[in-house]
Amino acid sequence: MSLSLADCIHLDAADPAHTDLAAAAECFDPGTPGTLYFDANSIGPMPRSAPQKMQSVLHAGWAQARRRSWNELDWLAQPRALGASIAHLIGAEADDVRVGDSTSVNQYKLLRYALSVAAPRRVIVLERQVFPSNRYVAECIAHDRLADLRFISDISELPAALAPGDVAVVALSHVDYRSSTRLDMAALAPMMEQAGALSLWDLSHSAGAVAVALRACKADLAVGCGYKYLCGGPGAPAFVYVHPRWADAAWPAIGGWMGHADTFAFEPDYRPGQGLDRLLVGTPAALANVAFSAAAEIWRGVDPQAMDSRHRSLTNTLIALFEEQCGDSGLRLSSPRDHAQRGGHVALQFAGAAPLAQALVAHGVVVSSRKPDALRWGVHPLTTTHRQLWQAVQILRDLLQSGAWQDPRFAQASV
Ligand SMILES: Cc1ncc(COP(=O)(O)O)c(C=O)c1O
Structure with missing residues (x-):
């Protein structure tokens, strides 16, 4: 039976690792509202405390203490x-x-x-x-x-x-x-x-x-x-x-x-x-x-096994959603199916990976592509949710079904 949005919401609530990691997840800035981030393989999310720490080091450390910081900090x-x-x-x-x-x-x-x-x-x-x-x-x-x-x-x-x-x-x-x-x-x-x-x-x-x-x-x-x-x-x-x-x-x-x-x-x-x-x-x-x-x-407060099991749940769900929602669109899973043989991201093989990635980014789904045909979805074990996976795959499916990703404005190369 196919996964539904309700199933994804249930997975977020029921995932035992999620309970342990919820506090850690709360420590990160969610980014731009409405944007779905799958770029942890490139740049991970920002901790909420980072701006205040930077302000403090700039003022108290650089502007005021200056060379004394090497001893005092x-x-x-x-x-x-x-x-x-x-x-x-x-x-x-x-x-x-x-x-x-x-x-x-x-x-x-x-x-x-x-x-x-x-x-x-x-x-x-x-x-x-x-x-x-x-x-x-x-x-x-x-x-x-x-x-x-x-x-x-x-x-x-x-x-x-x-x-x-x-x-x-x-x-x-x-x-x-x-x-x-x-x-x-x-x-x-x-x-x-x-x-x-x-x-x-x-x-x-x-x-x-x-x-x-x-x-x-x-x-x-x-x-x-x-x-x-x-x-x-x-x-x-x-x-x-x-x-x-x-x-x-x-x-x-x-x-x-x-x-x-x-x-x-x-x-x-x-x-x-x-x-x-x-x-x-x-x-x-x-x-x-x-x-x-x-x-x-x-x-320091994250249990690596809990992190691992949440990443497994997320990436297994993402693969299932790709196959259920976009299975007939020419996308092919190029990452291994077994989580033990997979790293942080899930890669899809698609001849138009670069323009499709651009189209996804323009529609608020931040993914990346690598030459010649890899579309990479970097899943962060602390901040990605199963619900976000569902939302992102709906956008992917719509772009593929409508052919909107082939718009010439998505043809320009990006990093
Ligand atoms: C697997 C791998 N190794 C090395 C690097 C290069 O890292 P750096 O820019 O810190 O030298 C990257 C950059 O993305 C990478 O993905």
Whole structure:
């Protein structure tokens, strides 16, 4: 039997995880009234407390306290404090995670770190279709003759890529940015360990959407975006994770003063900081970190299993609605059906994905598309409701049935 609006409303009320998460959901700004947001895979919702926090840091911190803020406020402690607040979401301990720099920069830092740890091995295994920035970073390392690259087209090729016994690190997207396919970390990380290679996971499309178990899987290294599901704000700093067995194992590729063993001693020579602190580089982005701290406060109270089960309910409902309401419109589900194999968003394959996404946005449904034909629906486990899914799919169905999405005004490319 097909899902009705009443069923969706009932799911919002009955979902046991929803009760636990309701308080967290209330902490977010709902955005423009009438707009339905499915862009958490790109930029997550804003915590209601963020504007007040920003006002306060601008006035009390920047305008008034000025340089005294570094002592009087928590600006220097933020990279560690923010990391500790989100660690449970990715199955890490508080001290395993730091926040700072961008995902691309952290990818560079960790690839170089892995190459140092695993020397004299020098092969980086990469997915051919990885998020381009991760590939570019690795190509530049290889261009400097610091590594050799070996590409796999599909995860089934990993055993063969590991077989020569020369792999230093395997860099994988935990969740594919187009299809939302989630790799089986519990099965793959031990495979890499057995082959003597480190595993480096990009969690950008899983952290803050589904529960991740880095420590339990014995994953070695991870990075991820702060501005997507984690709701750190536009351009928020990224996070970096190192399993404690490697935290003191090598020098960092970029030895900045914030990663020095005694930053304010201003010693002439570099000494790596304690553990993961060595991966810090320069002055923390205090304003961006204050914005991130609004979400971090919320995340501290979120049970990752409750978050995961609510995300499962939401995305399963969304897939059912797509198939029931738009099944005959040429849309094809490109994400896996099993939630355990899916990340934060649900992707549909549609030849006119880009203009359809534009049409949806113009009708108040904020989705995104990726070339050549992916239509992405980023579902946030704290703020998306089943009722919103129903409303959005009605708009999708109307656009498809009327053909209105083919209007020339939706043909212009957008980000
Ligand atoms: C999977 C993945 N990795 C890396 C990045 C790049 O992140 P940053 O811009 O923080 O370097 C993105 C950006 O969307 C991404 O989706």
